[in-house]
Amino acid sequence: MDYFLNENQQIIRDLARRIADERVMPVRAELDEKGEFPWDIMRTIAQSDMMAINIPTEYGGLGMGGFEFILAVEELSRACLGVSTTFAANALGTYPILLYGSEKQKKKYLPDIASGKRLVAFALTEATAGSDAAGVQTTAKLEGNEYVLNGTKQWITNGGEAEIYTVIAMTDKNRGARGASAFVVEKDTPGFSFGKKEDKLGIRASSTRELVFENCRIPKENLIARQGMGFIVAMKTLDKSRTGVGAQGVGVAQGAFDASALYAKERHQFGTPVISFQAVQHMLANMATEIEAARSLVYSVSRYVDGGAKDVSKESAMAKLFATDVAMKVTVDAVQVMGGSGYMKEYPVEKMMRDAKILQIYEGTNQIQRNVIGQSLIKETAKKK
Amino acid sequence: MKIVVCIKQVPDTAEIKINPETNTLMREGVPSIINPFDLHALEAAVRLKEQRTVRVTVLTMGPPQAEGALREAISLGADDAVLLSDRAFAGSDTWATSYTLAKAISTIGADIVLCGKQAIDGDTAQVGPETAEFLDIPHISYVRKIESVEDTMIKVQRLMDEGYDVVQSSLPVLLTVVKELNIPRMPSIRGILQSKKCEIRTLGKDDINADENDLGLKGSPTQVKNIFAPESTAEKKMIEGTAEEKVESLLGELKKIKCL
Numbered sequence: 228m229d230y231f232l233n234e235n236q237q238i239i240r241d242l243a244r245r246i247a248d249e250r251v252m253p254v255r256a257e258l259d260e261k262g263e264f265p266w267d268i269m270r271t272i273a274q275s276d277m278m279a280i281n282i283p284t285e286y287g288g289l290g291m292g293g294f295e296f297i298l299a300v301e302e303l304s305r306a307c308l309g310v311s312t313t314f315a316a317n318a319l320g321t322y323p324i325l326l327y328g329s330e331k332q333k334k335k336y337l338p339d340i341a342s343g344k345r346l347v348a349f350a351l352t353e354a355t356a357g358s359d360a361a362g363v364q365t366t367a368k369l370e371g372n373e374y375v376l377n378g379t380k381q382w383i384t385n386g387g388e389a390e391i392y393t394v395i396a397m398t399d400k401n402r403g404a405r406g407a408s409a410f411v412v413e414k415d416t417p418g419f420s421f422g423k424k425e426d427k428l429g430i431r432a433s434s435t436r437e438l439v440f441e442n443c444r445i446p447k448e449n450l451i452a453r454q455g456m457g458f459i460v461a462m463k464t465l466d467k468s469r470t471g472v473g474a475q476g477v478g479v480a481q482g483a484f485d486a487s488a489l490y491a492k493e494r495h496q497f498g499t500p501v502i503s504f505q506a507v508q509h510m511l512a513n514m515a516t517e518i519e520a521a522r523s524l525v526y527s528v529s530r531y532v533d534g535g536a537k538d539v540s541k542e543s544a545m546a547k548l549f550a551t552d553v554a555m556k557v558t559v560d561a562v563q564v565m566g567g568s569g570y571m572k573e574y575p576v577e578k579m580m581r582d583a584k585i586l587q588i589y590e591g592t593n594q595i596q597r598n599v600i601g602q603s604l605i606k607e608t609a610k611k612k
Numbered sequence: 613m614k615i616v617v618c619i620k621q622v623p624d625t626a627e628i629k630i631n632p633e634t635n636t637l638m639r640e641g642v643p644s645i646i647n648p649f650d651l652h653a654l655e656a657a658v659r660l661k662e663q664r665t666v667r668v669t670v671l672t673m674g675p676p677q678a679e680g681a682l683r684e685a686i687s688l689g690a691d692d693a694v695l696l697s698d699r700a701f702a703g704s705d706t707w708a709t710s711y712t713l714a715k716a717i718s719t720i721g722a723d724i725v726l727c728g729k730q731a732i733d734g735d736t737a738q739v740g741p742e743t744a745e746f747l748d749i750p751h752i753s754y755v756r757k758i759e760s761v762e763d764t765m766i767k768v769q770r771l772m773d774e775g776y777d778v779v780q781s782s783l784p785v786l787l788t789v790v791k792e793l794n795i796p797r798m799p800s801i802r803g804i805l806q807s808k809k810c811e812i813r814t815l816g817k818d819d820i821n822a823d824e825n826d827l828g829l830k831g832s833p834t835q836v837k838n839i840f841a842p843e844s845t846a847e848k849k850m851i852e853g854t855a856e857e858k859v860e861s862l863l864g865e866l867k868k869i870k871c872l
Contacts (some may be wrong), residue, residue: 246798276801289801547691 228369228519230526231560232298239280243302246271251306258309258432259578263308264388265432272303272314273343281318282325286337293467294535297474297525305479305485309432311478313346315471316384316433319590320347322464323393323409327452328379332411336391348389350380350438351461353512358595360461361404365440367396372447374410375396376440379422380506384589386436387421390414393464394438395457407457413450418443429581453553462540469543470532473525474591476547476554476583480518483561483579487511490565490574501564510564521550541603548596551586558583613666613763614778615657616722618743619650621674621681622733628827635839637733641851647683649728651688651796653789656758657726658689658797664761668689669720673701673712679812686807687799695722702830706738712827713739714746715820724766725786729754740788751786752779756793 232240238369250271258265272278281296282288289295296318303311321340324332339345356362365378376396383392392412412419422437460551488511491502501507528546532539558580562569569576587593623642631638646654657668670685671695672678682693685795696716704712717725717848727746730737737753744751756776757769763783769775771790799807825831850863851858 234808235805239801240805242799242801248799271798274800275798280801364861 228522230522235291236298239277239291240298240302242275243277243299243307246277247302247306251303251310255307255310255432255575256572256578258307260431260572262431263427263433265307266388267315268310269313269343269346277314277328278317278343282321282337283340286333287318287341289341290528291597293470294526294529294533297471297529300471300520301474301478301525304475307552308475308479308579308585311475312433312585313388315468315475316349317347317389317467319350319464320385320389320391320393322467323349323451323460324411326463326467327410327456327460328449328608329448331448332451335410336411337459340391345391346389346392347391348383348385349464350383350386350392351396352380352382353378354381355509358398358592360458360528361407362580363395363407365394365396366400366412367398367400367408369447370444373444374447374450375409376412376445379440382425382435382440382441384433384435386400386434386438387424388434392419392438393451394440395461396440396463398454398457402455403464404458405455407461408454409451409457409460410445411451412440412443414593416443416445428580428584430585440517459577466539466543467532468590469547469596470525470529472486472586473521473528473543473550476550476552476586477518477522477525479579479583479586480514480521480554480557483512483558483576483583484511484518486574486576486579487514487561487564487569490568494565494568497498507564510560514560517553517557521553525550538603541600544596544599544603547590548593548600551583552593554583554586562605601603613664613724613761613775614658614721615660615668615724615726617650617657617668617670617685618653618717618719618725619670619672619681619685619741620647620709620728620731621645621672621678621732622647622731625732628685633667635672635841637644644677646684647728647731647733649730649732649789649791651728652725652791653728653787654685654688654690655662655794655796656755656787656789657724659794659864660758660761661691669694669722669832671713671716671720672695672826673697673704673709673716683739683807683810684799686810687803688797689800689803692810693812695812695814696816697754697814698827700817700824703830703832704827705834706734706736706742707833708827708829708831710742711746711831712741712820713743715822716815717743717747719815719820723783724761725749725784727788729788729790730735730793737788740786744786747784747786749784749786751788752781753788755787755789757827758787771846 278297279288280291284290300311300315324336367374368374394410394412398408399405419439420439422439425435491507492500494501526547528542559574562580568574621644622638624645627642630640660666668690670690670693721860727740741751754771755768756771759767770779851861
């Protein structure tokens with residue numbers, strides 16, 4: 228379907244598609260097998276200005292919107308979710324600075340982020356704080372001109388590889404969610420080290436690691452926004468990034484669909500291509516329809532967010548929820564369409580099925596997304612009375 | 613420092629068909645690409661630009677549609693582009709092409725001229741070195757690595773059958789490069805935006821101070837009489853079996869013909 232992309236948007240989609248086809252597809256199985264961080268691909272992505280897309284021009288970016296960014300995410304996801312997770316997590320880590328950073332912080336960090344010189348990671352999750360983000364135990368105590376950080380962050384995408392970390396820590400535990408603050412912590416700061424590297428079911432090319440803070444002292448000026456605004460920074464960041472996860476869902480579903488449709492055309496049983504069987508056709512028809520519906524929703528919400536809508540929690544949750552549920556279903560069905568071949572590592576769909584599962588879990592489980600939507604519905608109905 | 617990269621727009625040989633009657637390439641409907649070896653030359657130039665102050669001009673001789681190749685080169689990091697295009701250039705062989713390119717390079721000015729080792733359509737590998745001769749500057753062919761570049765000197769590795777030579781030359785110099793030199797980059801978004809709006813300078817015969825008698829068909833000593841695929845007369849034998857059996861019988865065959 229034609230989504231009437233403008234010239235810039237077409238340029239970005241086509242270039243991301245080319246990078247996906249020429250640089251990602253040939254190595255994705257190997258990256259998955261070895262669990263190897265895709266540094267070469269990240270350098271290619273950076274050199275192509277993909278990390279500059281939604282950074283304002285005054286900080287060395289291209290000054291385009293979130294929609295242009297998710298077009299790139301979708302295309303990379305079509306080839307490999309491990310790569311696109313690395314790319315999207317970089318943007319996720321950047322949002323706190325982009326949305327709430329001071330002029331000084333923006334000038335200091337955004338140009339290096341736009342050029343891809345330094346990768347970024349976002350650190351909220353802890354052993355005791357997953358869906359319940361208020362369970363954060365990491366503390367940041369103001370001592371003179373420094374904050375002293377203590378605690379351990381868990382399952383941090385780009386952990387160990389990124390050089391800039393946006394970290395949520397408690398500055399006042401007694402105030403609960405209002406006692407959290409956001410900080411920038413640079414790699415190599417004394418007291419900041421990396422723990423266990425996770426061995427995952429999917430997105431194995433991406434790095435997932437523990438961040439350990441032991442009396443890690445950072446300058447006071449690394450506080451993002453004001454003390455106590457940490458959860459607002461985190462929630463607004465997630466509001467912005469959810470359409471990106473939705474785009475990942477659309478991309479991986481499209482990749483799985485393309486592989487299975489092609490296979491169904493070439494695979495013969497009972498003397499005829501299996502695509503000629505209605506049972507297979509109906510599966511493919513459902514998959515194609517769901518992908519297009521997901522894409523339409525993700526694109527619409529992304530354009531809505533870029534249009535300057537004030538509260539986008541409900542819509543961005545819908546886009547993330549729907550597109551990632553579609554991704555899971557479509558990748559499972561792609562394996563089914565391909566039968567035994569689909570189950571084998573020789574073909575890409577088993578990896579896509581393993582990869583897709585994370586989309587229903589990270590950046591807010593799909594159950595949490597339904598909570599977000601539900602709470603918005605309650606507010607809306609209250610207003611109607 | 614000024615670098616001129618010579619590129620050629622060629623038919624994508626992955627998609628090419630040969631006219632069985634004339635034995636010539638059927639160019640109609642075949643997508644055009646930048647000659648792959650030239651992409652390595654361009655990449656080398658753009659990498660030098662990242663190290664020092666360099667202006668990279670990309671140059672091609674061809675019909676007006678060759679502008680597409682120049683715009684692609686801009687998207688890959690070239691600063692500006694020159695199209696050598698004139699009816700008088702039509703029918704040039706490698707000699708006339710080299711003469712015309714040399715005249716254009718003299719007009720533009722260059723400290724380093726970079727070319728691919730050969731074009732994948734003609735495969736002569738003559739135009740680079742011949743251009744250096746017309747420019748009366750040294751050339752180093754089959755460059756696989758640029759070791760260092762100074763204001764008046766360059767040091768490179770030249771790929772040989774067994775290993776490589778380290779060659780040093782004064783500037784200006786012309787290099788022809790092999791694919792081992794680098795991995796060409798993807799275009800950048802900024803580069804593509806720039807390539808769409810940038811102006812392509814066109815030079816004709818009057819702009820480059822060329823002698824008309826040395827241009828195009830008139831200036832080409834090569835006359836193509838006939839093009840044909842050479843018939844293979846060598847004896848062929850297919851060796852079958854498992855890997856071990858194949859190795860065994862290959863060794864036997866090689867010994868039989870006294871190769872081993």
